[in-house]
Amino acid sequence: MSDTPIDSEKRTWLIATSCAGVVGGVATAVPFVSTFQPSERAKAAGAPVEVDISTLKPGEKITVEWRGKPVWIVRRTPEQLAALPKIDPELADPKSERHPEQFTPPYARNEWRSIKPEIFVAIGICTHLGCSPSDKFTPGPQPSLPSDWPGGWLCPCHGSTFDMAGRVFKNKPAPDNLEIPPHMYLSDTRLLIGEDKKA
Numbered sequence: 001m002s003d004t005p006i007d008s009e010k011r012t013w014l015i016a017t018s019c020a021g022v023v024g025g026v027a028t029a030v031p032f033v034s035t036f037q038p039s040e041r042a043k044a045a046g047a048p049v050e051v052d053i054s055t056l057k058p059g060e061k062i063t064v065e066w067r068g069k070p071v072w073i074v075r076r077t078p079e080q081l082a083a084l085p086k087i088d089p090e091l092a093d094p095k096s097e098r099h100p101e102q103f104t105p106p107y108a109r110n111e112w113r114s115i116k117p118e119i120f121v122a123i124g125i126c127t128h129l130g131c132s133p134s135d136k137f138t139p140g141p142q143p144s145l146p147s148d149w150p151g152g153w154l155c156p157c158h159g160s161t162f163d164m165a166g167r168v169f170k171n172k173p174a175p176d177n178l179e180i181p182p183h184m185y186l187s188d189t190r191l192l193i194g195e196d197k198k199a
């Protein structure tokens with residue numbers, strides 16, 4: 001597994017550290033900061049991944065890898081949050097009531113499907129056949145999307161669409177909302193992905 005971040009689309013470099021790791025902010029031509037990962041053996045065992053989200057701006061997404069899966073972290077804008085309740089009638093499972101034990105931990109069973117409204121954390125794998133959906137955060141008409149598109153994700157494989165809370169729209173092949181992984185805040189700016197209980 002390389003330290004190369006997954007999110008090539010926005011060229012956003014992840015900031016993942018081991019629990020003992022230290023991240024220093026470094027400004028370069030691209031928003032590269034620094035990347036430290038747990039050892040290969042620890043990662044294979046599913047070690048939690050610590051992420052510094054201090055530089056994540058509204059409307060931006062970073063991707064980290066946990067247990068071989070892409071985990072998205074998005075700082076949603078006030079507009080994106082305000083749109084969520086209005087989309088409910090168009091969704092297959094707006095309240096995340098299907099298989100909540102598998103897809104939505106208790107602390108994410110709310111309108112925004114997250115601990116803090118603005119910070120969305122989800123596994124970036126479509127619940128249909130496992131493709132990784134593409135970012136389509138800009139609302140409005142665009143190819144492959146409805147004219148009233150509110151912003152979210154489009155799975156390129158068979159056209160499933162998800163809103164900015166990872167909730168799948170009605171009549172799409174994906175049967176469930178995107179999975180929210182276990183996670184917790186270590187501080188206001190540090191997330192731990194893969195664990196949600198304090199030691």
Ligand code: FES
Pocket residue numbers: 126127128129130131155156157158159160173174
């Ligand atoms: S894998 Fe996403 S729609 Fe089929």
